Amino acid sequence: MNPVVALTIAGSDSGGGAGIQADLKTFAAHRVFGTSVITALTAQNTAGVRGISAVDPGFVGAQLDAVLADLPVAAVKTGMLATPETVALVAGYAARLPGLVVDPVLVASSGDRLFTRDAERAYLDLLFPHAAVVTPNLREASVLLGRDVLDVDDAIKAAEDLAATGPACVVVKGGHLRGSRDAVDVVYAGGTVELLSSPWIDTANNHGTGCTFAAATAARLALGQPVAEALAGAKDYVHAALAASAGWRLGAGHGPLAWGPFLT
Ligand SMILES: Nc1ncnc2c1ncn2[C@@H]1O[C@H](COP(=O)(O)OP(=O)(O)OP(=O)(O)O)[C@@H](O)[C@H]1O
């Protein structure tokens, strides 16, 4: 029987911990066949981003045309899109992108910018209206809304306000919540707020958690799970992948998660 196919539209992380590399490993761990449209190359390792070379939007389009013309993509995740031009381009394909999970990657965990400064509105105006799920972290929600998003109450209000731009579901991720003993994510869909919570794992190996969460959600949507089930499963998967790599020392900075075969 043919495998289910998912697509990631994202940047390459040469260090293998985030971006396209994290997404494809996450798809494989879910037994989903991964395809990829690369929007940018980053010269990156666990310590930070040394350089970025954005792919010309025309060639991002050529990759999308090639994949969509030939392969039965069942769900899509977007990660680093690098420029508002590429956000606009991807939005133009929205009608052909089922189960669209938009992770609005703006800044790396190292603090390096991954998206054109002051151009974030393109996400709100062009891409969010087409998304099944959007997954900002606290800092991304704050940049998108132009105000501080620091605690769970702020995150609930942020999720409501971001939902007004049109996505079916908003998850404001709480991996950077201050002083929390649990990793609490706020999920807002259909006018209802729910909290997704898992025990906090004390680890420096947390590079790529956001990419992995969004890719696991897309993989599960591709497998036919409803959104709420896909998000709960993705949350469990990230927790397991963080726990499994907690004892690793790969790289001098924030190390990667343990995907797929390393989980068992
Ligand atoms: N130390 C941790 N222990 C348990 N869960 C965590 C931890 N860190 C992050 N998570 C979970 O991982 C998912 C990603 O959240 P996070 O807020 O880290 O996203 P992000 O900032 O976009 O990730 P990234 O570091 O890749 O940019 C969320 O479900 C969050 O609750």
Ligand SMILES: Cc1ncc(COP(=O)(O)O)c(N)n1
């Ligand atoms: C290519 C690429 N995509 C996404 C991220 C965000 O991940 P993180 O916040 O863990 O650095 C990244 N660093 N690099």
